[in-house]
Amino acid sequence: MSLPIVCILCGGQSTEHEVSLLSAINVFSAINRSHYTPMIVGVDKDGLWRLYPDGDFCLNSGDPSAISLNPNGLDVFPVHSAKGNYLMELQSGKTHPFDVIFPVMHGANGEDGAMQGLCQILNSPCVGCDMFSSAACMDKDIAKQLLACQGIRVAPGQVLHRTRPLPNLQQLIDEYGLPIFVKPSRAGSSVGVSKAGSLEELQAAIEEAFRYDSKVLVERRIVGREIECAVLGNLNPFAAVPGEIIPKRDFYSYEAKYIDEDGATLCAPAPLTEDETAAVQKLAVDAFRILGCRGMARVDFFLQPGGTWVLNELNTIPGFTRISMFPRLMQLSGLSYDELVDKLIALSLEVPVSQFK
Numbered sequence: 001m002s003l004p005i006v007c008i009l010c011g012g013q014s015t016e017h018e019v020s021l022l023s024a025i026n027v028f029s030a031i032n033r034s035h036y037t038p039m040i041v042g043v044d045k046d047g048l049w050r051l052y053p054d055g056d057f058c059l060n061s062g063d064p065s066a067i068s069l070n071p072n073g074l075d076v077f078p079v080h081s082a083k084g085n086y087l088m089e090l091q092s093g094k095t096h097p098f099d100v101i102f103p104v105m106h107g108a109n110g111e112d113g114a115m116q117g118l119c120q121i122l123n124s125p126c127v128g129c130d131m132f133s134s135a136a137c138m139d140k141d142i143a144k145q146l147l148a149c150q151g152i153r154v155a156p157g158q159v160l161h162r163t164r165p166l167p168n169l170q171q172l173i174d175e176y177g178l179p180i181f182v183k184p185s186r187a188g189s190s191v192g193v194s195k196a197g198s199l200e201e202l203q204a205a206i207e208e209a210f211r212y213d214s215k216v217l218v219e220r221r222i223v224g225r226e227i228e229c230a231v232l233g234n235l236n237p238f239a240a241v242p243g244e245i246i247p248k249r250d251f252y253s254y255e256a257k258y259i260d261e262d263g264a265t266l267c268a269p270a271p272l273t274e275d276e277t278a279a280v281q282k283l284a285v286d287a288f289r290i291l292g293c294r295g296m297a298r299v300d301f302f303l304q305p306g307g308t309w310v311l312n313e314l315n316t317i318p319g320f321t322r323i324s325m326f327p328r329l330m331q332l333s334g335l336s337y338d339e340l341v342d343k344l345i346a347l348s349l350e351v352p353v354s355q356f357k
């Protein structure tokens, strides 16, 4: 019997293109070849799909600062037919069938529901959340509203729209205090996120955030520890042992995530009491369900000094290198990286493709 073919998609047009390549290298090598046959497709920065039959999809794979997609892949596009799905080579018309798509892509057009919607149109199983929950989690404004109305605490704040008049900024400061956080509603990796300490800085932070999104959140700064919870499953999801991010400077910025090696410490497991662990695991699974997630999500919280949990955000395709928080937490809960990749694919094949079934 032939094995299901898993089409790993990586790269993409978002600011997290390179991060995605790093994750995909690990996923591609981890796929259990006795369960699945992997194929790898890079989406370049113009959105073109490239197939690498020999698996040679990355240049400078050992150097995170110079890594890039190999431009010498075969130009392909996805086709849905009565005989199943395949990638078709643009030049020759040659076809390459596949059975499931594994998007290892962060941000716009990868994690935000667009790719998941394409999978639905192709009638292809897709690893991770479906179109709706991906889109809802990607948009911090929408996610916060959905969580808040189910009683989950989120940072108080206000939404600004590029096309609407700005509110009085001094009033925002009066209401939420200083310093104040500003972020694009639909971005990731801390791109466009600022901590503003004055009216002038708030003005500049809003302009900066509007470079990345037409919708911007201004939020009260939450003082607290940053705790992350990895959730895995479909109908009966479970939360792994929580982890902690300890930023060395200011906050968990883009630099702290990817550039400055000493920017932050990832602490797994997080030093929490049993009760704290149980509380955050329950909240993470509740949030996962409220937003209709399936497969996986990393749910990020602040733990305030008084013991209150504030949910910051959900990531439906969290960083997935072997040293990333999500796989590390799963490993602590007994699932090795390779087993996790295997499980995620199995979970995607367990559920109907259509959201309505």
Ligand SMILES: Nc1ncnc2c1ncn2[C@@H]1O[C@H](COP(=O)(O)OP(=O)(O)O)[C@@H](O)[C@H]1O
Pocket (backbone or CB within 6 Å): 155, 181, 183, 187, 188, 189, 190, 191, 193, 219, 220, 221, 222, 223, 226, 247, 251, 252, 253, 300, 312, 313
């Ligand atoms: N309201 C807030 N209070 C305190 N710190 C915040 C707040 N919002 C964001 N941060 C800091 O900025 C980082 C990035 O913001 P986040 O909302 O997680 O966006 P991203 O999706 O880019 O990761 C967080 O990990 C945290 O360090």
Ligand SMILES: [Mg+2]
Pocket (backbone or CB within 6 Å): 189, 190, 300, 313
């Ligand atoms: Mg974050």
